[in-house]
Amino acid sequence: MSTHQLISILLVDDDPIFRQGLRTLLEFYSNGKLKFNVVGEAACVDQALKLTKEQHQSLVLLDLELPHEDGISALIRFRERGYSGKILVLSAHHEDEWVFRAMQAGARGYVFKDRLANQLCEAISTVIDDRIYLDPDVATSFFRMFHFYAGRCLQAAQSLHLTEREQEVLHWLVQGASNEAIAQNLYVTVATVKAHLTSIFEKLGVTSRTQAIVKALKLGLVSA
CATH class of the missing domain: 1.10.10.10 (Winged helix-like DNA-binding domain superfamily/Winged helix DNA-binding domain)
Incomplete structure (x- = not known):
């Protein structure tokens, strides 16, 4: 990554206290080589889609529990609206199914909320560098479901x-x-x-x- 890179970020989470915590964490992680700038906050998907048109953020930090629709549908809507930026999922869901569906729907990384303090900075750096971020536990969940669906895909298509x-x-x-x-x-x-x-x-x-x-x-x- 380049020196003094400024990363503009949109926060999408319906909990204002959690969003404030994210802001604090991002400020803490900002340093000479990596600067985080929160350019907007959204509590629902419609707000997020509106903001992505107004702002020029490098990254969206997306929760999977949002009012009226889950983050999986949100990922799909982002794609349908032509959003080409990177999306990093922050979720309390540890279940294999959620991890797999989020990555399959277009997320560039997946971080458990209870591990943000240790993983958020690395996750953002990885995703911004055009790579996929999955810590070992998350990767295990993803590939467990990948192998399951690999067999199910052919059966479903045939059925x-x-x-x-x-x-x-x-x-x-x-x-x-x-x-x-x-x-x-x-x-x-x-x-x-x-x-x-x-x-x-x-x-x-x-x-x-x-x-x-x-x-x-x-x-x-x-x-x-």
Whole structure:
């Protein structure tokens, strides 16, 4: 990382006391080589999405327990809105499922809240340096679920009778690609993509792109 790097950060957590604690911790960790600057705070996903358009933050620190929707849905919405910045999850959830789903939905790292004092600075430095941050315990949780879903993915696709092409379309859909981008990647027409999406929605029992993405991730049909 470069000397005197200023890292602008958006805090997304519905607990103002926790956000203040994060600010204090970030101030403590700021030093000559690494400076943290909190450019905004949000208590819900809608506020966070609004702020990401107004600010030019390098990093979002995201809680997974938010009003009206969980952080997994938030990660998906960030991607759908075209947010290309880095997101580091801070969560009280130690369960394998939460870790795996967060990383699969696009998080660049995952830190347990009870370990922030020891890990936050390293986690931020790692993510800003365009690498993935998972401490050994979190990595174990992730790969435990990865191996579980690797087997389940094939079974789920087969049980839903998804064709190979439909799985490819679903993959690009989860990546946040538009119909036009999917068509270009698969060398087919937009009309063909729309036909595949209609079939996918019917097989998944959903009515929108967001619902399809969420269900595909939950079923382990694709990886983010």
